[in-house]
Amino acid sequence: MIENFIGRIKPYALPLVVLIITWIVIASITPSFRGAGSVYAVLEGFPMVGLVALGLGVTIIAGELDLSVGSMAALAATIAVLTESAGLVGCIVIATLVGTVLGAVQGTLIGRLQINSLVFTIGTLILLRGLTYISSGNAPIIIQNFMMTDPLLDRYWIFSISSITALIVFILIGLFLTYTRWGREIFAIGGARNEAIAAGVPRVQPLTVSFAISAGCASLAGALAATRGGSAAPQNYADLLLSGAAAALLGGISLYGGRGSVLNVALGVAVLTVVATGLAARGSAASLVQLVTGALLLIMITIEFLAGRLTLKDTIFGAGLRGRSRKTTDTSD
């Protein structure tokens, strides 16, 4: 019973400790970062970085990586502004649906062609950015009806509409991954692809689903940000890949596929947002946040590496890994 419990919380121990430590450190050096206000600020990280990290996390669990999330978010932001006549909910839903469909197409192509997703999504990263510039007319666009987006700016205790939406998506995708057959297939195909396919897991469908989720989440993030801010610029969100990947990996999603959960992503997002808002509250520039994010990311993958948690997996990163581990045994004699 107790062993079972420890086994269950073990994957969350490290990110949880990191979260508590960073929160205490930031709260003690930043007076404004305390109480309900700080919880609100951290939850505000979920609609943007959180959703992107969630989508990226799902593709990493599937043993792939979607580099196109930043461009996808920018495209969805543009679509949301262009379709404002559909109403606040309408334009966000339209933008998210368009993104999800594009992601499903992308995932199906990656699965069908059996192409490396890094290679494919580098191309779509450029392509989608181009489509964003075209649809926005190569310039920032603004929402005409400013009143429409007012509900997004309201604060309810520690929540906002955006953060509640994001948290609901986290819960839904968490349930989907854990309790549905399609969700389990994503883990199977990321953990041991050939064995999973030999056991009857479809080759293409889990990739279609995971890339649809990743694009859908990025699109929702972009649409929420655009409607909230009342504008969309075609060059936006290129940095989302760094913060999204950093959050997913900080939370303990394994880079080697097949392991991790939505709770891991949520912890990672919380750590990253505590650092970002804490530094911002102290008046630090965004570049310092990037610096700290990069350092945290490096520390985290080093810990994961040293902890020996990585086993040899058939994933996108597996080829190099397999050789490396053999090399250590080969050179020892």
Place this chain on the structure above:
Amino acid sequence: MSEPSGVEPVGAAPSQSTRRPRADWLPQAIIAGLAVTAITVSIILTPSFLTIDNIRAILRNASIVGIVAVAMTPMTLSGNFVSLAISQSSMLAMVSFVAMIGAGWPQPVAILIVILALIVVGIVQGIIVATGLNPIITTLAAGAIIYGVVSEITGGGIIRAGDNLVSWGSSTLAGIPIQVLVFLFFTILVTILMSRTVIGRETMLVGANRATAGISGISIFRVTILAFVIFSVGLALAGILNGAAFNQATARSFPNLTIDVIAALLVGGTAIQGGQGSPLRSAGGALLIAVISNMMVLNDFSTGGRLAVQGGVVVVIVVLLDQMRRRRMASS
């Protein structure tokens, strides 16, 4: 354990070597065919395409991306994928070069220090990657750290060469811009290094089949470090050349270099899994993209149209090359 579907290390089996000539010939023919088509269409659509000035402009545009793409090729060939810190590293080189010139340091000293500094930064990443950490995430983190450090030091402002303007950055030799000459010589150098030296062949083998390479006694550590050193020299050259051309730099310099370089490398036909490709092909990829971009600029394409076409070309070529590679392996 069987190989994963998407990432088969290209077999170094003896049966494959007999198929080599065809293997190398087809992808290159496709790239060459596309380049010829692009150029033909350009000439027909736009008379101004075939002027000396325009050709010079194309080569100049291709050279910075080309230098870095050529420099990164050994790293990709050795199975270490690509770097996501390209923009930031070249920016570091450019900012530090301009800063040293602005402080009145002699140019040769500044050039030497920039190259050495970039090599040190590259070796640090190389050691981390060679130890076994994921190259994509390592370089993603390194890029964020480099950008953060430079931004903190410069305060986000513009660094200028001041009174000590560098004059040779925009100069030409026999009508050829200095960047193009550097691109040419660097490509020849790296090509010879990869195809005519032992370490070059070792790099190919490590990328083609890491396990076999390790068993054969090749030091994967040494190969990885050398690949990062060559890469760093290319990054330094790109930064120095742009620094000398513009005489000013910011932490936001080279905004699109990472994507452009990876696109050039992939379009050139170097396999991201390693073991297949050459620096020469990456140079060709950079030229092809420059030709297509130039054609679109001359025909008044918007930023969006250019990006969309560039992205489309990258997707199509990459898928084509990957499918051919797959067929070939299935048949061997």
